[in-house]
Amino acid sequence: MMNTNKDKLVTMPVGKLLLQFSLPAIGGMIVxxxxxxxxxxxxxxxxxxxxxxxxxxxxxxxxxxxxxxLVGIGAAALSDLISSLIAIFALRSAVGHLNRRENEKQPTLIDLDTPAQEDQPLLSDSN
Structure with missing residues (x-):
């Protein structure tokens, strides 16, 4: 099974990760x-x-x-924060909508909660 980048961050030693991630910055400073x-x-x-x-x-x-x-790194962090907040808001909105639909009694043509009797019509009058 292949190691993904997230697996590397969890499994590799910190010193090796620090060296791996700092080498590009060091190279840029030398250039x-x-x-x-x-x-x-x-x-x-x-x-x-x-x-x-x-x-x-x-x-x-x-x-x-x-x-x-400063602007580039800050804008990237702000963009990530805003996109995370949008995703959280959308998820909460969807969950809230589903909860409201479950709590409300949906009008149906046939009332399945009560057994039908001979003198009771099949179509429900409740809306």
Whole structure:
């Protein structure tokens, strides 16, 4: 039987899971650092003023990256929360509707609760 991702989260050791899930983030940070290093090498050939421009713009770029990550991760969590609340509301509404239908006596043409007698008509008058 194949292991699903949910099974892995339950059965695998925490250290191995931490390493497995943190490797992509570490790789992304290394690529970003290498990009900044190569950018500084090429811009450094232009002159000191260009390096100053990169040095001044880097904090703003990091701030923009942090804010975009904040919005992206927060929107994903909010979307998941909203979809869960919608599903819970729909489920409660459906269960409540079923409970109301069971509690109400549905009008029927033939009353099956009482046995028919000879002088009682088969069709029920109760609505």
């Amino acid at each position: 970003n650092s290498l990009y900044n290093l190569v950018d500084r090498i090429f811009v450094g050939r232009i002159g000191g003023l260009a390096m100053t421009g990169i040095g001044l713009s880097l904090p703003f770029m990091m701030l923009l990256s942090a804010v975009s990550s």
